Amino acid sequence: METSTNMRITTQRQVILEELAKVTSHPTANEVYDMVRRRLPRIGLGTVYRNLDLMAESGMILKIEVGGTQKRFDATTTPHYHIRCLECGRVNDIDMDFQSEINDAAADASHYQIFSHHIEFTGVCPMCAKQERHALAN
Amino acid sequence: METSTNMRITTQRQVILEELAKVTSHPTANEVYDMVRRRLPRIGLGTVYRNLDLMAESGMILKIEVGGTQKRFDATTTPHYHIRCLECGRVNDIDMDFQSEINDAAADASHYQIFSHHIEFTGVCPMCAKQERHALAN
DNA sequence: TTATGTGCAAAACATTTGCAGGAGT
């Protein structure tokens, strides 16, 4: 639960973090594995899962639980929202104000103790929209 | 994509829908299976999955893709938000205004064609909060 | 009668875990 301060900085962790920081996409564990494996061919998928989870728990990265079948990870840890393409599954950050005040509305509307919220937009990304236009033209 | 009008009303579908409508929780496919099995002991889990998906596609029910490992289903199809307990995984509806205007903000902030959005709050439900207070007292 | 749906079991995925050996401090 607590941020473990005694987490060793191993080569594997270093590389996972570096590779995640390189991209603005929101790779799945398996995609991170592929990226990291180019530099550390013998790394195990289990290690990638374990370390992504540990880093997320300690707040170094974000574990994004959006729709779709896989969890995604993000090196940007400041609060922000996401948009997911219904066609291709791509997930992007969305650059709009963080609605910190809606937590209060939720607190009023429930008996939960509110920690945070996340907004996920769904739609069609520019690339898929383009393809659809092409398909319709034929 | 389109609402398939040629979906037969079978006993299984009827019962799945009825059982789902009975509860305000947001059961997983497996929980629906357990509920339905009390009335139709020979129903298969595959049938439950297949029909929940079909009903969600045709708009009869909602498939909720929130955090956690399983998808959840909801017989309430009017747009609303959810809150999930970080301790026990319970998901509840939250009775606050639907922020239809934030889709516009998202459209401005991205090149996506926006369809919809969903807000998921996270926190601790009253039951878990109570248990925590008990635990601390000991 | 015939297209669609069901039960069952196996397969396909995503993720977690046990363990023996390896590496950081």
Added chain:
DNA sequence: ACTCCTGCAAATGTTTTGCACATAA
């Protein structure tokens, strides 16, 4: 040394799928 970490492989949990039979229209 001693603890923590890794690779590997097996286990787990969720969802999907193939297929022969059943059933609604």
